[in-house]
Amino acid sequence: MNGMTGAVAAGTAAGGHGGRARMMVFRAFLAQNVAVGSAFGGFGISVLPLQELHGASRGATTLALALAVLMMGLVSPLVATLIGRIGLRWTMTIGTLMSGIGYALLAIAPSMPVVLLLYALPIGVGLAMFGPFPSSVLASNWFRHNPGPALGVANMPLFVALLPMVGIFILRDHGLSAFYLILAVLHVLLLPVMLGVADGPQDGGEQPGHPHAGEASAMLPNRTVLRSPAFWVMCLGAGYLNAVGITGVSHLVAFVAERGVAADEAAGLLSIMGGAAVIGSLAIGFLCGRLGAPLALALIAGGLAISWASLLSTISFPIMALASLMLGAGGAGVFPAINMLSGRLFGQQSLPRVVGLFGLVTLPLTFFLPPLAGVLRDAVGGYTPVALIIIGGCALVVIIFVAMARATASRSANRLAE
Numbered sequence: 001m002n003g004m005t006g007a008v009a010a011g012t013a014a015g016g017h018g019g020r021a022r023m024m025v026f027r028a029f030l031a032q033n034v035a036v037g038s039a040f041g042g043f044g045i046s047v048l049p050l051q052e053l054h055g056a057s058r059g060a061t062t063l064a065l066a067l068a069v070l071m072m073g074l075v076s077p078l079v080a081t082l083i084g085r086i087g088l089r090w091t092m093t094i095g096t097l098m099s100g101i102g103y104a105l106l107a108i109a110p111s112m113p114v115v116l117l118l119y120a121l122p123i124g125v126g127l128a129m130f131g132p133f134p135s136s137v138l139a140s141n142w143f144r145h146n147p148g149p150a151l152g153v154a155n156m157p158l159f160v161a162l163l164p165m166v167g168i169f170i171l172r173d174h175g176l177s178a179f180y181l182i183l184a185v186l187h188v189l190l191l192p193v194m195l196g197v198a199d200g201p202q203d204g205g206e207q208p209g210h211p212h213a214g215e216a217s218a219m220l221p222n223r224t225v226l227r228s229p230a231f232w233v234m235c236l237g238a239g240y241l242n243a244v245g246i247t248g249v250s251h252l253v254a255f256v257a258e259r260g261v262a263a264d265e266a267a268g269l270l271s272i273m274g275g276a277a278v279i280g281s282l283a284i285g286f287l288c289g290r291l292g293a294p295l296a297l298a299l300i301a302g303g304l305a306i307s308w309a310s311l312l313s314t315i316s317f318p319i320m321a322l323a324s325l326m327l328g329a330g331g332a333g334v335f336p337a338i339n340m341l342s343g344r345l346f347g348q349q350s351l352p353r354v355v356g357l358f359g360l361v362t363l364p365l366t367f368f369l370p371p372l373a374g375v376l377r378d379a380v381g382g383y384t385p386v387a388l389i390i391i392g393g394c395a396l397v398v399i400i401f402v403a404m405a406r407a408t409a410s411r412s413a414n415r416l417a418e
Contacts, residue, residue, distance in 0.1 A: 020142075020198075020201075021142035021143060021150075021201070023196075024138055024139070024141075024142045024197065024198060025138075025139045025142065025143070025150050025153050025154055027138065027193055027194070027196060027197055028135035028136070028138040028139045028154035029135070029153055029154050029156060029158075030190060030193050031092055031096070031130050031131070031134070031135045031138075031190065031193070031194065032131060032132050032135040032136075032154055032155055032157070033156075033157060033158050033159040033160075034096070034130075034159065034186050034187060034190045035095075035099065035126070035127050035130055035131035035132070035135075036127075036131060036132060036157050036159070036160060037157060037158070037159025037160050037162070037163050037186075038099070038103065038159070038163070038183045038186065038187070039065065039068055039123060039127055039131075040065070040157075040160055040246070040249045041157070041159055041160035041161070041162075041163035041164055041167075041249070041270075041274055042163050042167060042179070042183055043064070043065045043249070043250065044164060044249045044250065044252065044253055044270050045163070045164045045167050045168055045171065045253065045267055045270060046167070046171065046176060046179060047061055047062060047250065047253070047254065048253065048254065048257075049171055049175075049176045050064070050115065050176065053176060054111060054112040054115065056112045057374075057378055058254065058374040058377060058378055059371055059372075059374035059375040059377075059378055060112060060116075061112070061374070062250045062251065062370055062371050062373070062374040063116060063371045063374075064115055064116050064119040065119065065246065065249075065250055065370060066246075066250075066366075066367050066368075066370045066371045067116055067119050067120040067124060067367075068119045068120065068123050068124035068127060069124070069127075069246060069363075069366045069367060069370075070120070070124065070363060070366075070367040071120050071121065071124025071125055071127075071128065072124050072125075072127040072128040072131065072133075072359065073128075073359040073360050073362065073363040073366060073367070074360065074363065075124075075125055075128045075129075076128050076133055076355070076356040076357075076359035076360060077353075077356040077357060077359075077360055079091065079128045079129055079133065079134065079356065080352040080353055080355075080356040082129070083134060083137065083199075083352060084352075087199050088134055088137065088138050088141075088197050088198075088199045089194065089195065089196075089197040089198065089199070091129050091130070091134060092129060092130040092134050092135075092138075092194045092197055093130075093191060093194040093195055093197075094129060095125070095126040095127070095128065095129025095130035095131070095134070096126065096129075096130045096187050096190050096191055096194050097126075097187070097191065098122045098123075098125055098126035098129065099122060099123050099126025099127065099130070099187055100126075100183075100184045100186075100187025100188055100191075101122050101184075102118045102119070102121070102122030102123035102126060103123065103180050103181070103183040103184040103187065104180070104181065104184040105118050105122070106118050106119075106180040107176075107177040107178075107180040107181045107184070108177070128359075130194065132155060132335050133352075133355055133356065133359065135154050135155070136151055136154060136155065136335065136336075136339050136351075136355070137351065137352050137355075138154070138197060138199070139151055139153070139154035140339065140343070140348065140351055141199060141200035142200060142201065144348050146289070147339065147340065147343065147348070148285040148286065148288050148289045148336070148340055149282075149285050149286065149289075150285075151285050151336040151339050151340065152281045152282040152283075152284065152285025152286065152336050153281075153282065153285075155281045155285075155332065155335055155336050156277070156278045156281045156282060156332070157274060157277040157278060157281065157332050158274075158278050159274075160249075160273075160274035160277055160328075160332075161271055161272075161273075161274030161275040161277065161278060161328075162271075162274070163274075164267050164270045164271045164274060165267070165271045167179055168263075168264070168267045170182060219349050219350045219352075219353055220346055220347070220350040220353065220354075222353065222357065225346060225350070225353065225354055225357055226357065228345070228346075230345050230404070231345070231346075231354070231357075231358075232361075233400060233404055234338070234341055234342070234345070234358070234404075235358055235361045235362050236400065237297060237301070237397045237400040237401050237404075238297060238334060238337070238338050238341075238358070238362070239358070239361070239362030239365040239366065240365055240369075240393055240394075240397055241297065241300060241301055241304065241330075241331075241334045241394070241397060242334055242335070242362060242365070242366050243362075243365040243366045243368075243369035243370065244304055244331070244369070244390055244393070244394065245304075245327075245330075245331030245332075245334060246366060246369070246370050247369055247370045247373050247386075247390065248273070248327050248331060249270075249273075249331075250370045250373075250374075251370070251373055251374065251377075251383070251386070252266075252269060252270055252273065252324070252327070253266045253267065253269075253270055254377075254383075255311065255383045255386075255387075256269055256311070256320065258382065258383060259315050260315055261315065261317070261320070265317060268321075269320060269321060269324045270324075272321050272324040272325055272328065273324040273325070273327050273328035273331075274328055275325075275328065276324065276325040276326070276327070276328030276329040276332075277328040277329060277331060277332030278332070279329055280328060280329025280330060280331070280332040280333045281332040281333060281336055283329065283333065284296055284300065284329075284332070284333025284334075284336050284337050285333075285336045285340075287299070287333075288336070288337055288340040288341075289340075292344075292405055292408065292409075293337045293338075293340040293341035293344060294341065294401045294402070294404040294405035294408060295401065295402070295405045296333065296337050296340075297334070297337050297341070297397070297401040298397070298398045298400075298401035298402050298405065299330075300330040300331075300333050300334060300337065301330075301394045301395075301397035301398045301401065302394070302395075302398050303326045303327075303329070303330040304326070304327065304330045304331070304390070304394045305390075305391045305394035305395055305398070306323075306326065307323040307324070307326040307327045307330070308323075308327075308387050308390050308391050308394070309387075309391050310322070310323040311323045311324075311387065312384065312387040312388075312391075338355065338358060339351065339355060342354040342355055342358065373386045376389075
């Protein structure tokens with residue numbers, strides 16, 4: 001009788017844990033979507049009105065999002081420390097509030113220097129505090145034994161698809177200031193959701209019944225991670241893919257408009273890209289479990305290269321739509337794959353530190369490539385050289401991650417032989 005009662009209690013606890021874990025993944029999903037949807041999806045359709053409003057160059061205008069990414073990378077290691085001190089709940093709540101204030105101030109920004117400052121400080125720092133990095137940590141903490149599907153759900157960029165569709169009408173009918181104020185309101189609505197965040201279950205993050213539940217391992221020190229060749233290979237390859245994704249969001253509308261595509265169709269391509277990202281995040285999460293993260297990243301790089309080659313070679317809307325699908329699916333899958341690869345290489349306990357260092361080390365790529373694409377376009381009067389550079393770099397990344405996959409498989413085979 002006591003055994004039956006214990007089994008029922010354990011089952012009830014497991015069910016309660018599962019329901020709460022799914023709720024935390026949903027909170028992570030909402031936080032990531034408000035952060036990324038506002039910063040990337042919102043910027044993608046506002047870049048041309050922003051340039052026109054302040055009379056700035058394309059390179060200066062696209063620098064705004066690059067500055068947000070720069071600050072997000074710079075403060076990510078500090079955010080990892082902050083999470084350890086005050087927890088995910090307050091870290092993410094403060095970040096949401098900061099970012100929302102930034103968008104409210106953008107609505108009344110008088111000049112491009114002020115716009116750049118706002119994207120750099122409240123928005124960029126806020127992104128680091130409640131965006132993809134802490135959202136992924138939250139999802140991973142509740143599904144440590146198999147974080148792939150949870151990371152895929154948490155990183156689905158649904159708002160990147162929705163905001164361009166809604167935002168294009170807001171910009172047309174009410175202007176840029178109204179659009180920024182609506183983004184600020186989204187952040188205010190998210191605040192109660194963030195106040196319900198819990199860092200992880202009391203048993204250390206494993207689900208009941210998992211063979212490693214209750215086991216703990218120490219977080220690796222910074223110097224151990226930085227001395228690992230695998231870490232630098234991951235940074236080089238995946239950092240470039242991240243930069244290509246940011247470049248695509250920043251320049252896709254302007255790129256296709258330059259090739260003669262109408263404004264509504266250009267916004268539609270950005271929406272398609274965002275919609276595909278929702279599927280891509282989930283798909284890459286499952287592919288990482290089946291093929292391994294290195295091969296999944298190699299597939300992403302190949303898909304991005306094919307997509308940019310297609311966009312460069314045609315103005316057929318159906319083909320451009322397919323290319324946008326591949327861009328969205330591949331770009332959204334990079335961050336979940338990085339999380340999976342980091343956890344496999346260095347252990348789940350070290351994930352916040354590794355991802356924080358990844359963001360810092362890859363800053364030269366994520367910060368410089370998007371604005372340099374705008375500068376190069378202004379210098380030569382077209383996007384063709386930009387697209388060719390992106391295609392060539394993605395081909396090299398395919399080689400890098402295929403080699404990593406083979407090396408990982410070889411090490412695994414040697415361990416089995418021993």
